[in-house]
Amino acid sequence: xxxxxxxxxxVICKSGxxxxxxxxxxxxxxxxxxxxxxxxxxxLMLMATSNEGSKATYEQGVEKDKFLINHASLTLSTLTVxxxxxxxxxxxxxxxxxxxxxxxxFFGEGSRLTVL
Amino acid sequence: AxxxxxxxxxxxxxxxxxxxxxxxxxxxxxxxxxxYVQYPNQGLQLLLKYTSAATLVxxxxxxxxxxKKSETSFHLTKPSAHMSDAAEYxxxxxxxGTYKYIFGTGTRLKx
Numbered sequence: 001x002x003x004x005x006x007x008x009x010x011v012i013c014k015s016g017x018x019x020x021x022x023x024x025x026x027x028x029x030x031x032x033x034x035x036x037x038x039x040x041x042x043x044l045m046l047m048a049t050s051n052e053g054s055k056a057t058y059e060q061g062v063e064k065d066k067f068l069i070n071h072a073s074l075t076l077s078t079l080t081v082x083x084x085x086x087x088x089x090x091x092x093x094x095x096x097x098x099x100x101x102x103x104x105x106f107f108g109e110g111s112r113l114t115v116l
Numbered sequence: 117a118x119x120x121x122x123x124x125x126x127x128x129x130x131x132x133x134x135x136x137x138x139x140x141x142x143x144x145x146x147x148x149x150x151x152y153v154q155y156p157n158q159g160l161q162l163l164l165k166y167t168s169a170a171t172l173v174x175x176x177x178x179x180x181x182x183x184k185k186s187e188t189s190f191h192l193t194k195p196s197a198h199m200s201d202a203a204e205y206x207x208x209x210x211x212x213g214t215y216k217y218i219f220g221t222g223t224r225l226k227x
């Protein structure tokens with residue numbers, strides 16, 4: 001099956017710093033990637049849809065200046081949490097859709113961000 | 117609008133017992149339905165999917181689900197639970213018109 005790799009798996013940073021999370025589709029081209037945030041023991045919350053070569057589409061309530069998404073190539077999307085604060089601590093998961101309207105989602109391993 | 121409801125945030129079964137995880141959906145157009153499993157500190161892995169072909173869908177690890185349009189349900193079952201099945205399970209609905217996946221709140225299975 002298709003493989004999506006996410007890096008880093010864990011990151012700890014100080015308040016005020018920025019953190020970049022990478023999401024790569026290893027064996028297929030993904031024109032669309034999705035970024036989710038998951039709070040402890042809760043479901044996935046869609047943050048934004050990342051489209052290669054264009055601006056990301058953010059869900060209502062998600063600060064686009066806080067969560068910068070770049071999808072510069074067909075195999076890489078990045079999420080940068082800018083000026084991170086403790087409330088940004090969470091599990092962030094990316095996924096890529098494998099072509100077609102019924103394409104299933106392939107998920108990265110997730111990145112746990114802890115802001116001190 | 118689409119929605120997914122998973123009944124029971126926690127389900128506990130004995131090893132060897134039947135597993136039944138419930139999922140009901142709402143969609144104004146024919147949906148595509150998925151079940152994903154998540155192990156601690158990991159991403160989601162697809163168990164099975166319904167894409168308007170056979171209503172009884174077989175997935176990995178012995179799981180299967182039946183699409184019942186009249187009941188708007190897509191319950192996940194496994195005849196005999198194994199310790200390794202303990203995880204969080206998410207039902208999701210997708211319609212091509214919205215290009216969005218909507219996830220249920222998840223059911224934590226304890227074996």
